[in-house]
Amino acid sequence: NAGVTQTPKFQVLKTGQSMTLQCAQDMNHNSMYWYRQDPGMGLRLIYYSASEGTTDKGEVPNGYNVSRLNKREFSLRLESAAPSQTSVYFCASSDFSGGAYEQYFGPGTRLTVT
Amino acid sequence: GQQVMQIPQYQHVQEGEDFTTYCNSSTTLSNIQWYKQRPGGHPVFLIQLVKSGEVKKQKRLTFQFGEAKKNSSLHITATQTTDVGTYFCAGRTNFNKFYFGSGTKLNVKP
Numbered sequence: 001n002a003g004v005t006q007t008p009k010f011q012v013l014k015t016g017q018s019m020t021l022q023c024a025q026d027m028n029h030n031s032m033y034w035y036r037q038d039p040g041m042g043l044r045l046i047y048y049s050a051s052e053g054t055t056d057k058g059e060v061p062n063g064y065n066v067s068r069l070n071k072r073e074f075s076l077r078l079e080s081a082a083p084s085q086t087s088v089y090f091c092a093s094s095d096f097s098g099g100a101y102e103q104y105f106g107p108g109t110r111l112t113v114t
Numbered sequence: 115g116q117q118v119m120q121i122p123q124y125q126h127v128q129e130g131e132d133f134t135t136y137c138n139s140s141t142t143l144s145n146i147q148w149y150k151q152r153p154g155g156h157p158v159f160l161i162q163l164v165k166s167g168e169v170k171k172q173k174r175l176t177f178q179f180g181e182a183k184k185n186s187s188l189h190i191t192a193t194q195t196t197d198v199g200t201y202f203c204a205g206r207t208n209f210n211k212f213y214f215g216s217g218t219k220l221n222v223k224p
Contacts, residue, residue, distance in 0.1 A: 041216055042120070042216040042217045043202065043204075045214075056211075090156060090157070101147075102147070102159040103157075103159060105156040105157050105158070
């Protein structure tokens with residue numbers, strides 16, 4: 001099993017450009033998440049999807065949209081990138097197993113907006 | 115809004131010394147999780163605590179959940195260089211929504 005995969009690994013955008021970050025999991029998990037990680041800020045939840053067909057806002061949703069394409073895939077779109085969106089983006093998935101909602105994280109996408 | 119505060123931000127220890135990081139939530143949590151992130155890596159799940167006053171151990175790591183389910187701690191006994199990384203707590207409120215603390219970066223000098 002690959003676990004959680006993310007593409008691309010690195011991306012440089014110019015202000016105003018758009019892009020979609022892709023995430024897929026092969027663990028048959030119901031819940032999927034998008035986080036951003038900035039130095040000294042920990043991980044902040046952007047959007048999450050509790051199950052296929054549902055999405056909900058997290059702490060910092062402004063400037064982002066998401067699509068839960070199917071149970072496996074959860075994409076994050078930046079419509080008009082801004083320098084404040086320079087960050088490392090992590091996708092995660094989870095389900096209730098072994099008594100815990102353990103989150104499995106992807107390797108991350110390092111995004112720079114100039 | 116929901117906040118999970120974590121201290122200290124950094125900790126430098128000599129190998130063999132103990133280490134503790136603390137998390138405090140502004141509201142009562144359903145449960146709390148702990149993660150470790152190695153430099154350049156992604157967070158990896160360590161443990162979940164659910165019950166008030168719960169204590170769990172994993173070898174040299176001891177995790178506690180407060181009686182009011184608003185605070186938690188991770189204690190490492192006799193640190194090793196392999197313990198280097200950033201430790202995060204993540205508090206769950208409801209609907210599978212987690213709030214991460216800002217993390218404690220641990221550096222261990224051999």
